[in-house]
Each structure stands twice: as structure tokens, then as C-alpha cells.
Amino acid sequence: MIKLELPVVKFSQDQKDFRATIRSFLQNERLAGTFESKCDSWLSGDSIEFSRKLGQKGWIGMTWPQEYGGGERSAIERYILTEELLAAGAPVAAHWFADRQTGPLFLKYGSEEQKQFFLPQIAKGECFFSIGLSEPNAGSDLAAIRTKAERTDGGWLINGSKIWTSGAHISHYMIVLCRTSPYDQNQRHAGMSQLIVDMKEKGVTVRPIQFLTGEHHFNEVFFENVFVPDNRLIGTEGNGWKQGMAELAYERSGPERILSTYPLLEEMIHILRENEDEAGLKETIALLPDLWTLRNMSMGVAKYLEEGQDVNMIAALVKDLGTVFETNVAEKARLIISRIPSMSSNDRLSRLMAQSILHGPGFTLRGGTTEILRGIVAKGVVAQ
Numbered sequence: 001m002i003k004l005e006l007p008v009v010k011f012s013q014d015q016k017d018f019r020a021t022i023r024s025f026l027q028n029e030r031l032a033g034t035f036e037s038k039c040d041s042w043l044s045g046d047s048i049e050f051s052r053k054l055g056q057k058g059w060i061g062m063t064w065p066q067e068y069g070g071g072e073r074s075a076i077e078r079y080i081l082t083e084e085l086l087a088a089g090a091p092v093a094a095h096w097f098a099d100r101q102t103g104p105l106f107l108k109y110g111s112e113e114q115k116q117f118f119l120p121q122i123a124k125g126e127c128f129f130s131i132g133l134s135e136p137n138a139g140s141d142l143a144a145i146r147t148k149a150e151r152t153d154g155g156w157l158i159n160g161s162k163i164w165t166s167g168a169h170i171s172h173y174m175i176v177l178c179r180t181s182p183y184d185q186n187q188r189h190a191g192m193s194q195l196i197v198d199m200k201e202k203g204v205t206v207r208p209i210q211f212l213t214g215e216h217h218f219n220e221v222f223f224e225n226v227f228v229p230d231n232r233l234i235g236t237e238g239n240g241w242k243q244g245m246a247e248l249a250y251e252r253s254g255p256e257r258i259l260s261t262y263p264l265l266e267e268m269i270h271i272l273r274e275n276e277d278e279a280g281l282k283e284t285i286a287l288l289p290d291l292w293t294l295r296n297m298s299m300g301v302a303k304y305l306e307e308g309q310d311v312n313m314i315a316a317l318v319k320d321l322g323t324v325f326e327t328n329v330a331e332k333a334r335l336i337i338s339r340i341p342s343m344s345s346n347d348r349l350s351r352l353m354a355q356s357i358l359h360g361p362g363f364t365l366r367g368g369t370t371e372i373l374r375g376i377v378a379k380g381v382v383a384q
């Protein structure tokens, strides 16, 4: 019997008012032409100006301590903000990784100097991070990474490469998981560390990999004798695997694993209503119970994360179910709506369909593939 207990979150009046404030801000921004709503905006919709604007409003690093530029607000308030930004398809990709996982990583493992230096800049929307985990021969099997850092005077020299690195071309720094001790087949998770690489450092080369849509979102990154000073090691040398794994719960359970295609869903319902297409509408709204259930699960995980509970298994479950839902939305649109998906169409619905269909293959890969997540869930269930 699966033990699946998650707290049910109910919103207070203050939280409902906060949601209304965000909605009206986003509506005004859209009307002012600041952004056009798009699917998967957390990954491929970057606007440095928009990130700065959110930073000025105190909407990055919302839950972090005030002494580091944060807002000391609750995880549920952050959830509300994230949900509204994604539902609106707002361009949040530039600061996404720093806000979602690098900040919490610093708070848990960073030195006082790192917290004081990086967190306020991130919270202002002025400092972006990318996450360097995957390598050409190390994706699902991350313990196979070969990028290495060797000791030199006052720091480290990194050599190796990363692949599929989202936003490496716009980030100021990358958290690189690398080997600081030689690879040992019998202790594959040992000897890894997390280093903060300044993307302007000599020896860093970023090469774009084009998305199916033609957009530039992820990259190959090469390191050739890249110097990293001692004070840019996060946490403890050799503890990189454990530290990196702790980030994954933040990465897997948020509303971005459910709402990547929400702008399409909303537009579909709008158009089907306008056309009085009852059959199409009936099929489309049949998706909504899944959305509601997933949302409640994801909010429950956010609450558990705030309480410091271990959510590894549940987060994997939410990501698996959530990404299947996102893909179903794109598939339903393709079957129900008689329009040709096209990125360059003047028709908004056609563009949203094209974005969802072309981004779709990545939903179940990024952040851990479906097969890997199901393995985590299966092991978690067996262990109970």
C-alpha cells in the first residue's frame, strides 16, 4: 500500500489578495506590450528587464532571509507567484534557476561570504545562474561525469564539458558538478564537488544548441584550464553528490512541471467557447481534474519542503505525472483544434500549439527522465 500523505493547502485572504496583485501586475505588463504569453516560458522565455522588474518588486528570493535580500515570505506565497507567472506565460527564464535552486543551495551549504555576495544580487534580478550537471556521456547516470577540477595555487583548474545547459549563454555563473578526486568504479558517488564558475573566466566556451523551434535555449559548455578560486567551492569538497541531489526536490516538484502548456490550455478553452464547440470543450475540460489534483500535490510538496521534510520520492512522482499532463494538453490541442501549428503564424493559438508540440519532447527528459523518476518512486514504495 503506497503511503502518500500530503498536506492540503488552503489560501488565506492575504494570500488571495497577493494573487490578485500579481494578476493585475501581469495584466498591465501584457497590455503595455512587455511580453507575449508563451508556453514553457520558464525555460525559453528570458527577459533581463522583466527579471529586474520582478526583483524590484521583491518577487525573487521571496522566501529567503531579509539579511540576504530576501522577503522572508512563505513557500505558499512563492508558490502563488510562480503559478501566476507560469499561467500567464511570462518571461521568467533568466532568473529561474538562481531563484528556484541556487539560492536555496547557498542557504543550505554556502559560506557566509557566498551568501552575502550572491543572494542579494540574485534577489535583485541582476545575477543569473545555470546548472552544469549533464555531460555527453552522463545524463541519467550522472555519477559518470568526467569533468574534473585539480588543485592549483589559490584554487582549482577545471577541464571538461557540459551539455544541454539551459541559459548558460545568459548566466553570470554556473554551478558545475565536477570530480575533485579521480573516478572510482567502486565509489561512484564519492569525490564530486560543486564549484561556482564565473562565465566570463578565461577558458570557458559556450556553444548554442538550437531547439526544434529554432530558438537558442540550451548549450554545450567547454572548460579549458578554467580557474576557480578557493572561496568558490560550495559546501564541502567531495560532498557534491549529496548537495546536488538535495537540489532535485526543488527542481522536480514545482508548478513548472505542470503548467508549461497552461497558456495553450487557457487559449483552447477560450476559442472553443467562442466557437460554441461543445464536443471539443467537453474533451478539453476533461483534463482539468488532473490539473487540480496535480496542483494540490505540488503545493503539498512545497509545504513539506518548507518544513524541511524529505520529499525526494513524492517530488519524482509529481514530476512524472505533471509532465505527462503537460504533454497531454499539447496532444489534445493537436487532435481537437483544426489549425496548423506554426511558430510564425499570426494566430496566437497556432503559435501556442507549435511551442507546446516542439518543446514537448523535452518535458519528460529535463530534470530526470520518466524512467528514472519511476525507478525512484518504485524504490521509495518498496522501502516503506
Ligand SMILES: Cc1cc2nc3c(=O)[nH]c(=O)nc-3n(C[C@H](O)[C@H](O)[C@H](O)COP(=O)(O)OP(=O)(O)OC[C@H]3O[C@@H](n4cnc5c(N)ncnc54)[C@H](O)[C@@H]3O)c2cc1C
Pocket: 043, 130, 131, 132, 133, 134, 135, 136, 138, 139, 140, 141, 163, 164, 165, 166, 167, 218, 361, 362, 363, 365, 366, 367, 368, 369, 370, 371, 372
Ligand atoms: C529542455 C532541456 C533542458 C535541460 N537543461 C539542463 C540543464 O540546465 N543542466 C543540465 O545539466 N542538464 C540539462 N538537461 C539534460 C537532462 O537533464 C538530461 O537530458 C536527462 O538527465 C537525460 O540524460 P540524457 O539526455 O543523457 O539521456 P540518457 O541518460 O542517455 O537516457 C536516454 C534514455 O534512456 C533511458 N534510461 C537511461 N538510463 C536508464 C535506466 N537506468 N533505466 C531505464 N531507462 C533508462 C532514459 O529514461 C531515456 O529515455 C536538459 C534537458 C532538456 C531536454
